[in-house]
Amino acid sequence: MRTFALTSLLALGLAAAGGAAAPTPAPLRATAAIRDAAGQVTGTARFEQLGPNLQITVQVRGLTPGQHGMHIHEMGRCTPGVDPATNTVVPFGGAGGHFDPGMSKNHDAPTTDNKHGHGGDTPMLNVAADGTGQLTFTTSKVSLSGENGVLGRSLVIHARPDDYKTDPAGATGPRERCGVIMRENFAVRDYPLPGPQDFPEGVAVDARRGLIYTGSAANGTIYVLNASSGAVSKFQEGGAKGRATALGMKVDAQGRLWVAGGAQGTVSVLSPDGMTLKVLETPPSPHKYVNDLVVAPDANVYVTDSYRPVLYRVKPDLTLESWLDLGRTPIKYGPGINLNGLVVTPDGRYLLSVQLNTGDLWRIDLRTKAVRKVMGGLVNGDGLLLDGRTLYVARNKDQVVGKVALSADYGSGQLVAEEPLAGLRFPTTLASLGGELIVTQGQLDKLQGGTPEAPFRLTRFRKF
Template sequence: MRRTLLLTVLSLGLASAGAAQSSLPLSASATLRDPAGTVLGNASFVQQGDGVRVSVQVRGLTPGQHGMHIHEFGRCTPGVDAATNKVVAFGGAGGHFDPGMSKNHDDPKAPNKYGHGGDLPMLTVGADGVGQANFTTTKASLTGENGILARSIVIHAKADDFKSDPAGMSGARERCGVIERDGLKVRDYALPGPQDFPEGVAYDAKKGVLYTGSAQNGTIYAINAQTGAVSKFQEGGALGRQIALGLDVDKQGRLWVAGGAQVLSPDGMTLKVLETPKSPRPYVNDLVMAPDGNVYVTDSSRPVIFRVNSKLELSAWLDLSKTPIRYQPGVNLNGIVVTPDGKYLLVMQLNTGDLWRIDLKTKAVKKVLGGLKNGDGLLLDGRTLYVARNKDQVVSKVSLSADYGSGQLVKEEPLAGLRFPATLARIGNDLVVTQAQLDRMGGTPETPFKLTRFAKF
C-alpha cells in the first residue's frame, strides 16, 4: 500500500473578512426553558480549580427532588431519546455527558471512569415550585477533557436514583439550557456533510478562502471567509484520496494536502501524484512551505521527515531514528511549522507532548518544550506558537525564545467549547481552528461539523 501526498491547485476568488471577540474570566451561563420555549430559570458556572461551581435557579416545577444532568450536545430541541427510541422534548441534547466513557449512570461523586461526567446532585423544589441548587463538582469543568461549554444542562421531572441507566429513572426532560461561555464572541463556519470530520485548514489570503479537508472521506471544502458560504471544491475518493489531513497554500495559490493522493489543476485535472515509500503503516500527517522553496512533511508512524522540492520530487530528508526524537506507539510527529527566518522547523510529537526544533541547514534536533499533551496542529505568529491540543479540547499559547530553542506555556483557551481541535490557520488578527471530532469517528458526532474563528489571545 502506498500513502501519497496531495497537492491541489485552487482558483476560487472570494473576499476576506474580519472578526472580533472579547476575553473574560472563565465562566458560563445557561438560560433554562420549558419545552414551549418559555424562560423559567437560569444556571451559572464558574471555574474553580479543576472543577466548576454551579448555581441553578428555576421555577414552575412540582415540589420535591428532580434529577439534573449535563447532556452531550448543546441543543435544547426535540429529538430521539436513545433509551426509548421515541422523540421527546429536549431529546436533541443527546445522552449524558460521559468523558470517561463509563457508559454508566452513577452517584455525582463517582469518578468519571465509573459514572457519567454529567451526573449532578439533585435539584430541590419547594412548595412554591421554585427550586435552587448550589454546589461544586470536579466531574465537570469549563476547560479540558471534562469541558462542558456548548453542552446542555437538563432538569428532569422526577428524582434521580443515582444507579439506573441511562438517567436514574428521573423521567421526562422538563427544563433545558445550553451552557454558553460568558463574554466571548466567536464565529463558526458550519459544514454541510454528516461525516465531514474536518482535520486540516488553510487560508488563501489573496482569495479570502478557507480550505478544509475531511479525515473521513477526503472531501475538500472551500469556505468564503466573509460570508461563510461553503462549496465542495473536490469530492473525496477521487483517484484514491480517502482522507485529507494537514493543508497549506503556496505562493502560486496551490493547496497542498497531506494524507491525500493527487495534484489538481485549476480545472480539476490531475497534475501529479507524489508517493512516499511503500509501508504497512504510512501516516502522512502535516506539511509546511519553507522559504527555501521546499515543502517539509511529517509522518506520524514512520520516523522520517520528507521533503518535496520545486520540481515536485519527494524524498526522505531526515531519518529521525538517528536523532533524539524517539517514535513510540500511537501518533508521533504531526504538526509542523517553519520559523520566519527560515532557519528551523518546529514539530509537535503528539504522544509525548514534546515540541522539537530542527535546524534546516545542519539537521540538528533540539527539544524546545514538553508538557503539551495531545498537541496536534501548530501555528507560528512571530515568536508566539499556538497549539491545537485535540483531546484536551484547548488551544495553547506558547511564548518562544529568540532562537526558538526554548519556550513557556502562557495560556490555555477552551474558547466557546471545542470538540477535538486539530489544526489552525490565520486570517489577519484572527485564528481559525477545526473542530475535528476525530474521537467520534465510528460513533455519533455532533453536527453540523464546524470551524471556529476567534481573535488571537
C-alpha cells in the same frame, strides 16, 4: 466580533519576556438560560471555574414540588429529538445523552469518578412548594476547559428524582427544562459544514482570494468556504486519485493546495480550480501516516509521517525525497501518533514539530539538520500555527488551543495560556486569517464510534 476573554495558565510577563508578572485574569464563567418546552425562560444556571472545581448555581421556577434529577448532556441543543429508549421524539431530545467524557457508559452518583460514571451526573434539584428550586454545588467531574469541558453542552432538568443507578438516566423521566451552557463575554464565528460524516481535520487559507479549505479525515472530501459569507461548496470529492482521507493542508504562493493523505502515505497537489496536479507516493510500508506539511520560504515542502521516523521533502520540481532520518536524532518514535503538526519559522531557518504522544516540541535546523528539544508538556498536541514567536497548538483530546511563548532562537518555549473558546470538540489544527485564527472542530474521537455533534464546523476567533 467582540473582545475575547483569555484563560491564562501562567502570567504573560515571563522571564523570557523580561517583564513583571501580568495580573491574573478573571476565572472562566458561563451561563445557561433555562427554558421550558415552549421556549420560555424559567430560570438560569451559572458556572464559575474555581481552580480544579466548577461551581454551579441553578435557579428555576415553575416546576412540580419535590426532587428532580438534573444532568449535563452531550449536545448543545435544547431542541426536540429522538429518545433512543422509546424511539419517539421528545422535548429536548436534541441534547443527546449524558455527557460521558470517561466513556463509562454508566449512570451513577455525582461523587463517582468519570471512569465509572457519567461526568454529567449531578446532584438533584429540590423544588419547594411554590415551584421554585435553587441549588449551588461544586464538582471536579466537569469543568469549563479541557477534556471534561462543558461549554456548549446542555443542562437538563427531569420530571422525577434520580435513583443514581438505572441506566441511562436514573429513572428521572421526561426532560422538563433545558439550557445551553454559554461562555460569558466571548464570541466566535462558526463555519458549519454540510456533510454528516465530515470530520474536518486539516484547514488552510488562501488570504488573497478570501478562501478557507478544509478536508475530511473520514472520506477525503475537500470543501472550500468563502471566508466572508461562509458559503461552502465541494472543492474535490473524496477518493479523487485514490485519496481516502485529507489531513494537513497548506496553500502555496501559486495558490495550489497541498494535502497530506494519512495512511495512504501520499501528498496531493491540487490546482486553484480543484484539479489534481500530482499525487506523490512515499516509500511503501505497512505502517505509514503522512500527517502534516508546510511550505518553506524557499518553496520546498516538508512533510511529517506519524508512524515512520522520517521527514520528507518535496522539492519545487515536485519530486519527493526522504530528507531526514529521525532515528539518528534525539526524536524517538513510540506507539501511537508521533511527529504531527509542522510549521516553519518566518526566516526559513527552522522547522518546529510537536510529537503528540510525548508532548515534546522539536526544532529542526533546515541548514544543518540538527534537532533540539524546545519543551515538553504539549501532550495531545496536534496542529500548529506560528505567529512570530508565538506558537498556537491545537491540543485535540484536551479540547483547548494552547499558546506558547518562544525564545528569539526558537530553541525554548513556555506554555502561557490555554483557551477553550466557546467549547471545542477535539480541535485538530489551525490556520491564520488576518488578526484571527480558524480552528477545526474535528471530533475525531467519534470517528470510530459514538455520535458526533452536527453540524461539523470550523470556528474563527481572535488571537489571544
